Amino acid sequence: MIITTVDIILLTLYQERLHVVLLRREQEPYKGALALPGGYIHPEEDDDSMAAARRVLLAKTGIAAPYLEQLYTFSSAARDPRGWSVSIAYYALVSSQDLLGQEHRWELLPVDGLPDLSFDHNKIVDRAVKRVRDKSTYSTLPCYLLPAEFTLGELQKTYEKVLGAPLNKASFRRKVDAWEFVEPVAGAIKLTGGKPAQLYQIRPDQSLALFSRTVRDA
Amino acid sequence: MIITTVDIILLTLYQERLHVVLLRREQEPYKGALALPGGYIHPEEDDDSMAAARRVLLAKTGIAAPYLEQLYTFSSAARDPRGWSVSIAYYALVSSQDLLGQEHRWELLPVDGLPDLSFDHNKIVDRAVKRVRDKSTYSTLPCYLLPAEFTLGELQKTYEKVLGAPLNKASFRRKVDAWEFVEPVAGAIKLTGGKPAQLYQIRPDQSLALFSRTVRDA
DNA sequence: GGAATAGTGTCTATGAGACAGTATGAA
């Protein structure tokens, strides 16, 4: 018998660092330890594993319909003491505003320097973080960590925190210009203490766009 | 009950085009139709799904230990008429020399313009081809389509056939130089009809290296 | 006016594409 589950790596940017949502396990194995939100696939209920991931995420964290993408499938005889198991892992990105509004039972920990998690979940988180960092260098992925409207300064800061390196301002804005994936929100201005900043939003026709690389600053 | 299988997309470069290895199904469903080599995970025998993929590939095609990488996991209630199923797909690359030496029962078809395959295997092949093409723009992946020793001309031709676009010779050689992933085989020269060409091999310390993008020619 | 942040103009360095050149074998 093969155990078939989905696990979700729900990431957000909180206090200027990437954080992951974790739950305390209420049952054996690893009772009391931290683990990713996850659960069995329900063949009667779930059309596919993405639907299962969405259902599990909603049930365990109350988060509906963030950006969700299949990461990798972890499977072996050894990863679960109950037996041969398959975990189809999905990663999800949300803005901390969307995450933190509500009552919750989960914990939010920085992805760098996590304690020991259940199963092979440290490995799973590491792979998710690596994927997000890599993909952020050539796509609009980090936008999903921001609320619907944001300034270009916030956008740059988000890229910098995800990538872990400062970016060149002029160069970054040239890229954003060239990619044409955001548009100014007419009349929406954010007061920032200095010159007020124009608010932007993702263009409605854009979901996730892929490009050639952005590079770093000194 | 969830059906758990692995499928392997075995790709090679043959007659200057990417080809995929397919088998005729001997059992229902899709009896007599073309399908990717695949099979059930054997929990008693396979340590993990990569091992299962390797075992299935060897059993069904006689190919041992090519480059093998997890592609994606296809899973839904609908993709297999027998019920809810999960297929962990792996893609593999071999040189046509390694592939064609032996007796075989499989068929080799160009990946562009495939006929209808069993299950969702057309979709799986498409995703594999896309992955290989994408990854080839920034990695040494196409090397696995070549025999152990090759000329820089053959290397460039391989990249061109995989990417489907001509490349600039000077620029390509600069890249190969900069990446430092091949080394000349001392005294190994290939006669090509013109000036003889130096034979190269992958440097022993290199497995798969990733880089920033190679671009096209006019 | 000064501090703070938004946003821009422009110089320079790097690296890719173009293209023509040289090198070395076979017929």
Add this chain to the structure above:
DNA sequence: TTCATACTGTCTCATAGACACTATTCC
């Protein structure tokens, strides 16, 4: 000698990083 293919030198153009500059708010 001519042809074919291997391999190289160098020009140009595109783009990213550096950095200083202007703009607009609050205090």
